Amino acid sequence: GAVVSQHPSRVICKSGTSVKIECRSLDFQATTMFWYRQFPKKSLMLMATSNEGSKATYEQGVEKDKFLINHASLTLSTLTVTSAHPEDSSFYICSAREVTAMNTEAFFGQGTRLTVV
Amino acid sequence: GENVEQHPSTLSVQEGDSAVIKCTYSDSASNYFPWYKQELGKRPQLIIDIRSNVGEKKDQRIAVTLNKTAKHFSLHITETQPEDSAVYFCAASTRGYSTLTFGKGTMLLVSP
Numbered sequence: 726g727a728v729v730s731q732h733p734s735r736v737i738c739k740s741g742t743s744v745k746i747e748c749r750s751l752d753f754q755a756t757t758m759f760w761y762r763q764f765p766k767k768s769l770m771l772m773a774t775s776n777e778g779s780k781a782t783y784e785q786g787v788e789k790d791k792f793l794i795n796h797a798s799l800t801l802s803t804l805t806v807t808s809a810h811p812e813d814s815s816f817y818i819c820s821a822r823e824v825t826a827m828n829t830e831a832f833f834g835q836g837t838r839l840t841v842v
Numbered sequence: 843g844e845n846v847e848q849h850p851s852t853l854s855v856q857e858g859d860s861a862v863i864k865c866t867y868s869d870s871a872s873n874y875f876p877w878y879k880q881e882l883g884k885r886p887q888l889i890i891d892i893r894s895n896v897g898e899k900k901d902q903r904i905a906v907t908l909n910k911t912a913k914h915f916s917l918h919i920t921e922t923q924p925e926d927s928a929v930y931f932c933a934a935s936t937r938g939y940s941t942l943t944f945g946k947g948t949m950l951l952v953s954p
Contacts (some may be wrong), residue, residue, distance in 0.1 A: 759941050768931060768946040769886070818885060820942075829874060831942055832935075833885040 726822040727753045731834025738809055738841055746804045746837045748819030754799035757819035763816040763836075772805075774815075775802040809841040844869040846934050848945025852871045855922050856953055861946045865932035872934040875908060876942065880929045889930075890917070920931040922952045 728751040748758055753772050757779045761769040774782040775793055781794035791813075793805040806813055818836040822829060846866040855861050867875075873894035878886035892899045892906045892915065899906050903922075908915040919926060929949050933942040 741921075766929075766949070769944045771941055771943075816883075827940055830888055830891070831876065833887075835885050837882070 727751075727821075727830070727832050729755075729821050729832045729834045730735065731819055731830055731837055733837060734835050735838045736840070738839070740810055742840055743805055743807045744839060745807055746806075746819075746839075748802045748804070748821070748834050750800045750821045750823075750832075753823045754820075754823055755802075755823075756799060757822070758796060758802040759820045759831075760794065760802075760804050761818045761820065763818060765816075769818065772804075777802075778834045804807065809839070811841045814839055844934055845941040846932060846943050846945040848948060850931050850948060851946065852949045852951070854951045854953065857922060857924060859922055861917075861919045861922050861926070861950055861952075862948075863917045863930055863932070864914060865916070865934075865945050866912075867934040867943075868913065869934070870913065871936055872918060873948075874935050875906070875907060875915050876933050877904075878931045878933065878944075880931065880947075902941075910945055919950075922950075924952050924954050926950060927952045 731748045732747045758775040760772045763769050771784050772787045775794045775796040777796045783789045796802040819834040820831050822831045848865045876891035879889045880886040890904050890906050892908050901922045905918040929947045931947045932945040936943045
């Protein structure tokens with residue numbers, strides 16, 4: 726199946742700093758990518774939909790100035806957590822759907838474990 | 843928007859037993875229903891999916907059924923094994939580039 730690569734897999738940062746997470750579709754073009762946040766033992770909560778060449782669409786309650794999303798190419802979307810605080814510590818995971826005539830499967834990146842100290 | 847409810851939240855079975863996880867959805871326009879398995883600290887992996895023009899799909903020990911009228915779909919795992927232990931998520935969406943709406947997940951524990 727298609728591959729979505731996310732980097733870094735783990736990051737520890739100091740409170741007040743910013744962290745950038747990259748999501749790449751390695752063998753297909755993704756005009757749309759999705760960013761999720763997952764708390765321990767909880768489900769995947771959609772944060773925003775990243776659209777190539779245009780602004781991201783944020784879910785209600787997600788601060789767009791805090792979680793900056795850039796989708797500059799058909800294979801790369803980035804999520805930047807700005808001025809991170811301990812409550813931003815979480816598992817962040819991206820997804821992209823490969824849409825073909827035969828398939829419409831969503832593939833996930835490896836996820837990024839963010840710890841803000 | 844779409845709302846997906848999933849039950850139970852936890853499920854403990856003995857090895858060899860069957861496990862059933864049920865989901866309901868709200869948007870009648872949804873026509874794609876995947877199931878994902880997520881092991882601790884890892885990415886969700888698709889295990890089976892079903893489209894709205896099909897009522898049932900089977901892949902070895904795993905099967906999914908869909909009732910469009912009632913807007914519910916279920917995952918059936920037969921002859922469970924300890925390695926089946928994980929969190930399982932159902933999801934619903936329309937085909938194409940739209941997002942998946944996930945259920946809250948079911949933690950399945952298979953005891954030897």
